[in-house]
Amino acid sequence: MLYIEILGNLPEMARDEAKAMLELAGGRIAGQDYLFLKIDADEGAFPYLNRLGLAHEYGMLLVEANSIEELLQKARDVDWPIKGTFKVDTETMANCRHDVLDLPRKLGAVIHAKGFRVNLSKPDTLVRVYCGEKLYAGIRLRFFDPKDFESRKAHHRPFFRPISLHPRVSRALVNLTKAKREILDPMMGAGGILMEAGLLGLKVYGVDIRPEMVEGAEMNLRHYGIRDYELKLGDATKLEELFPGKKFEAVATDPPYGTSATLAGRKRDELYEKVLESIYGVLEEGSRLAIAFPASFDGEAEAEKVGFKLVGKYYQRVHKSLERYFYVFEKP
Numbered sequence: 001m002l003y004i005e006i007l008g009n010l011p012e013m014a015r016d017e018a019k020a021m022l023e024l025a026g027g028r029i030a031g032q033d034y035l036f037l038k039i040d041a042d043e044g045a046f047p048y049l050n051r052l053g054l055a056h057e058y059g060m061l062l063v064e065a066n067s068i069e070e071l072l073q074k075a076r077d078v079d080w081p082i083k084g085t086f087k088v089d090t091e092t093m094a095n096c097r098h099d100v101l102d103l104p105r106k107l108g109a110v111i112h113a114k115g116f117r118v119n120l121s122k123p124d125t126l127v128r129v130y131c132g133e134k135l136y137a138g139i140r141l142r143f144f145d146p147k148d149f150e151s152r153k154a155h156h157r158p159f160f161r162p163i164s165l166h167p168r169v170s171r172a173l174v175n176l177t178k179a180k181r182e183i184l185d186p187m188m189g190a191g192g193i194l195m196e197a198g199l200l201g202l203k204v205y206g207v208d209i210r211p212e213m214v215e216g217a218e219m220n221l222r223h224y225g226i227r228d229y230e231l232k233l234g235d236a237t238k239l240e241e242l243f244p245g246k247k248f249e250a251v252a253t254d255p256p257y258g259t260s261a262t263l264a265g266r267k268r269d270e271l272y273e274k275v276l277e278s279i280y281g282v283l284e285e286g287s288r289l290a291i292a293f294p295a296s297f298d299g300e301a302e303a304e305k306v307g308f309k310l311v312g313k314y315y316q317r318v319h320k321s322l323e324r325y326f327y328v329f330e331k332p
Helices: 011-025 043-049 068-078 103-114 146-150 167-176 192-199 213-222 236-242 268-282 299-306
Strands: 002-006 026-034 036-038 055-065 087-094 125-131 135-143 182-185 203-208 229-233 250-254 281-292 309-319 322-330
Touching: 002 011, 002 026, 002 043, 002 068, 011 043, 011 055, 011 167, 011 309, 036 055, 043 135, 055 068, 055 146, 055 229, 068 103, 068 135, 068 167, 087 103, 103 125, 103 182, 103 299, 125 322, 146 167, 167 192, 167 250, 167 281, 182 192, 192 203, 192 213, 192 250, 192 281, 203 213, 213 229, 268 281, 268 299, 281 299
Parallel strands: 087 125, 182 203, 182 250, 203 229, 250 281
Antiparallel strands: 002 036, 002 055, 026 036, 055 135, 125 135, 281 322, 309 322
């Protein structure tokens, strides 16, 4: 059994991102306790779990208990897969029902009695205890360092545009499509979604109607070592003309929300409707589109008119003048 600790800013989206990756890996979510997911999967899932954007960490789940006494008793019977030294670290979630103040010391003593050495400053193995409705203990296998994602935020890129999704969210949109080979962003802007997809080893296709964006996106992709890409200057409402005969495995995009300049002088809602039709035309059957729309646009109704089926919908308030939904649609 494994565990994933998801992030709390978009928890439903984070859970569904994990679910999408587990479906590719042949695993499943076996239970949830606040931001803690119990995962029924083996090490074959690691390459897919390593793709996660909206996760804090994942690891091996070894103990689940209803009380501190039960956790300590079960811990005595566990064959702890500790390499080198260890440290016990407690995560007290918002729904924690147990007094875990002294638990790291008590659990550390149980594990130490099995012959393992403690190192509180630089342990080789981190034993993680989560407190929610229940108590869970395991070994951390992968920590998703925020600095890695922060290094790809808009102001760190060679081609800089301030309006851009956070790299973690871009990564999640890619993963929610369940793409394994390739992805298209038909309104790519500076290429943030394509960067995250390219770093996952996918071939990336991008389109933008503005020449400076096509040049800038290429600059950003190359800066982060991505070479397997195809970028085109063109109109997102005419994708079948841009890619004749091509059907894509997945599409993810964050369309511009605002001014007539960013919308190439067209009415926003009309543009969105035509883009949805255009994407539907180039998407493989059974494949997914992940897309963001401002809350004032009924993305669900318009996509269903085109023929899409809703798979997921996630609300985000960015600031007082911008509320949006992230949608995941499937082409039946």
